[in-house]
Amino acid sequence: MLTIQELSKKFDQNFVVNQFDLTIQPHEIVAIAGPNGAGKTTIINCLLGITSPTNGEIHLDDFPQHTKEFKKRMAYVPDELLLPDALTGIEYIQFVNRMYERESGKKTEDLIELFDMQDAFKKPIETYSHGMKKKTQLIAAFMLNSQIIVLDEPFRGLDVEAIIMTKRLMEKYTEKGGSILLATHDLLSAEAMCNRVAILSRGMKVAEGHANELKNQYDCKNLEEVFMKVSMLGERRERFEKIIDHF
Ligand SMILES: Nc1ncnc2c1ncn2[C@@H]1O[C@H](COP(=O)(O)OP(=O)(O)OP(=O)(O)O)[C@@H](O)[C@H]1O
Numbered sequence: 001m002l003t004i005q006e007l008s009k010k011f012d013q014n015f016v017v018n019q020f021d022l023t024i025q026p027h028e029i030v031a032i033a034g035p036n037g038a039g040k041t042t043i044i045n046c047l048l049g050i051t052s053p054t055n056g057e058i059h060l061d062d063f064p065q066h067t068k069e070f071k072k073r074m075a076y077v078p079d080e081l082l083l084p085d086a087l088t089g090i091e092y093i094q095f096v097n098r099m100y101e102r103e104s105g106k107k108t109e110d111l112i113e114l115f116d117m118q119d120a121f122k123k124p125i126e127t128y129s130h131g132m133k134k135k136t137q138l139i140a141a142f143m144l145n146s147q148i149i150v151l152d153e154p155f156r157g158l159d160v161e162a163i164i165m166t167k168r169l170m171e172k173y174t175e176k177g178g179s180i181l182l183a184t185h186d187l188l189s190a191e192a193m194c195n196r197v198a199i200l201s202r203g204m205k206v207a208e209g210h211a212n213e214l215k216n217q218y219d220c221k222n223l224e225e226v227f228m229k230v231s232m233l234g235e236r237r238e239r240f241e242k243i244i245d246h247f
Contacts, residue, residue: 001025002148002179007056009042017042018203029170029180031190034200035231040183044150048076073147077154081133089121089136096140108143114165115139130157142169148179155186167193191223201231
């Protein structure tokens with residue numbers, strides 16, 4: 001189980017994440033949604049050890065965030081496509097396997113086939129399209145047999161087939177006991193797939209629950225409406241409507 005307790009991060013005297021709590025059990029997909037600048041990436045960076053929190057604790061079972069055991073159990077697909085351009089896809093996969101001290105196996109081959117990357121993987125990453133780079137990162141994350149995968153906007157740039165494959169993989173991975181933390185602006189997918197959604201606004205968690213619970217609680221038709229009601233965008237709603245009416 002991933003536990004984030006009272007996580008706060010301050011940049012230049014401003015709290016960009018404030019007393020954030022979240023737990024993710026095995027078999028769960030949990031989304032963090034929030035407007036631009038709400039603090040999603042900062043939370044992920046704290047999970048990965050890229051940013052050190054100002055306050056708070058992060059554990060995977062009994063392992064604190066800074067331990068090797070924690071890091072070995074976590075895989076990550078970033079929103080930004082930072083990959084070594086000169087390597088081929090195969091060489092990159094071998095590099096990730098070495099980092100995690102494991103061998104490439106049948107599962108990796110199956111994932112390469114699933115994302116239709118057999119031919120591309122023989123060529124350097126610099127020749128890949130945006131979607132092909134995203135597929136490379138998804139293959140590298142799902143091959144690891146990790147306990148949790150953090151997915152930051154995993155569907156951005158993927159074609160329809162790859163989106164369907166990724167969603168099926170996410171479901172299968174959690175069915176088998178894995179946990180997924182999904183940071184996304186895609187509320188339709190979050191509503192359809194996630195066991196819980198946590199909505200962030202200005203670094204604070206302003207709502208959390210299953211999409212149906214949130215819709216009932218806030219008397220909304222869908223998660224997008226809930227999002228507008230509880231996030232800072234709600235405050236600007238009247239102004240939006242006026243601008244659109246006069247457009
Ligand atoms: N290194 C930094 N120094 C100062 N401020 C930062 C730094 N990194 C992030 N911030 C600020 O922290 C806030 C949260 O940013 P963050 O990137 O976590 O938001 P986000 O929810 O991921 O946004 P988006 O949806 O646009 O990706 C923003 O106001 C941002 O300007």
